[in-house]
Amino acid sequence: MNQNWHGTLIRHVLLLITACLVIGLISGYYGWSLAAGLGIYLAWTLKQLLRMHEWLRQHKPDEPPPDGYGLWGEVFDSIYHLQRRDQRVRGRLQAVIDRVQESTAALRDAVIMLDSDGNLEWWNRAAETLLGLKTPQDSGQPVTNLVRHPRFKEYFELENYIEPLEIPSPINDRIRVQLLLTRYGNNEHLMLVRDVTRIHQLEQMRKDFIANVSHELRTPLTVICGYLETLLDNVEGVNPRWVRALQQMQQQGGRMQTLLNDLLLLAKLEATDYPSDNQPVAVSSLLQSIKNDAQELSGQRNQEITLEVEGSASLKGSEPELRSAFSNLVFNAVKYTQADGKIQVRWWSDERGAHLSVTDSGPGIESKHIPRLTERFYRVDSSRASNTGGTGLGLAIVKHVLLRHRGTLDINSVVGKGSTFTCHFAPSQVINP
Incomplete structure (x- = not known):
């Protein structure tokens, strides 16, 4: 041309x-x-x-x-x-x-397109049903102005969208929605919203059932353990052939009480999103107390337990819950580390928040087990857990405590070389002196 x-x-x-x-x-x-x-x-x-x-x-x-x-x-x-x-x-x-x-308008799930600043660009009809968005007056509005739940605001600002977020619907508290954000293009966002009310109801029924059964079993089990303790305190009047049986029943009764206590604690943790007693917690003294208890638990195994505290940062939260989570990690290290092994507990803070790591020289965990370690009753080795008196709920408790305190848990382990469990807390939870 x-x-x-x-x-x-x-x-x-x-x-x-x-x-x-x-x-x-x-x-x-x-x-x-x-x-x-x-x-x-x-x-x-x-x-x-x-x-x-x-x-x-x-x-x-x-x-x-x-x-x-x-x-x-x-x-x-x-x-x-x-x-x-x-x-x-x-x-x-x-x-x-x-x-x-x-095609997206026909979906039951909501599809919402956001720009790089989180402003609404486009959405389908399901978004109007689940989140109450209105066309066209909501176009260009920040999504955090329309979905005002505090957990969603934190979820959006932290920009960690690996796991979905479940919150009540802004237009109906009886509807539970699950939100998942994905980045695409020039740092724009695609938000998918799903109605999970039925799944939430089933999950709540399961939680209520476990909590109620645990509570109902607690009283008869306490009575049984009390009578067993009374019989063993008066062992002279008991037929010698029954002594060993009574001792084993008392041991297993104690394990069942521990299991029930853990189940009730989990039910309590799942009941609310935030601790009721959200107060400053002196982590250094808390860890020192846990270290002393761990040394007593170690007994004659001659394990080397060290505590390293860098700085004097505190945490906002519940001291009983944090004690339960931290002690679970440290006591697990004591239980699963061989005699003469090493256990290191470290607490420090930086610009990304505060961190607690528990490192042991135990047998380690295969990588295929790590994603499921925080599931209830999941055990890498059921026989080993039985020998150590574990219930399979310790790491589930740790996970829920961290969620309530805006924390995450990282697990790194090499078979034959040991494991490291690290808790990360957001800067908003840290109190610097």
Whole structure:
């Protein structure tokens, strides 16, 4: 096309010069004829350029370019063909967009598109049902202004979207919704919202059942253990053949009491999102107390237990809950570390928050077990857990305590070299002196 334009332009200029020379030959004024011809051609070219400028300034998307002649006719024709091609491309793209919008509109799950600042760009009809979004007045609004739950605001600002968030619906507290954010494009966000009310109800029924059964079993088990203790305190009046049986029953009764206590604690932790006694907790003294208890638990195994505290940062939260979580990690290290092994407890803080790590030189854990360690009753080795008196609930308690204190748990382990359990707390939970 460029070569054709060049050839056409050259032909037009040669024809113009030839015509001017012919007129100059007839009139005898070669210079004036050539100047007049070039002036007329320049004026015509400027006129076509102005027509093009006016069309570009005022044209509508479907309005074709003006008609033209010669070289400008080819320019306008090329623009027309480009315009038609772009219209076809836009039509195909619009058809794809309409198809996507129709398919997402049919979903029961809400689909919401947010810009990089978290402002609403587009959503389907399910978003209006689940979150109460209104079209078009909510367009461009920050999503945190419309979903005002404090946990959602923290979830959005922390930008850690690995796990979904479950909260009540902004328009109906009886509806539970699960939100999952995903980044795409230029740091934009895609938010998926699902109604999980039925699943939440089933989960709540399970929790209530476990809590009620645990509470009902606690009284008869206390009575049984009390009578067993009384019988063993008066072992002289008991048939010697029954002594060993009574001792084993007392041992297993104690294990059942520990299990019930852990189940009741879990039920209490799951009942609310935040600790009721949210007060400053002196972590250094708390860890020192736990270390002393761990040394007593270690007994004659000659384990080396060290505590390293860097700084004097405290945590906002419940001291009993934090004691339960930290002691579970430290006591697990004591139970599963061989005699003469090493256990290191470290507490420190930095710009990312506060951290507690418990490192042991025990047998380690295979990588396939690590994702499930915080599940209830999950045991890497059931026989080993039985020998150590474990219930399989310790790490589940740790997980729920950390969730209530805006913390996370990282587990790193190498078989034969030991394990490291690290608790990370957000800066908002840390109190610096």
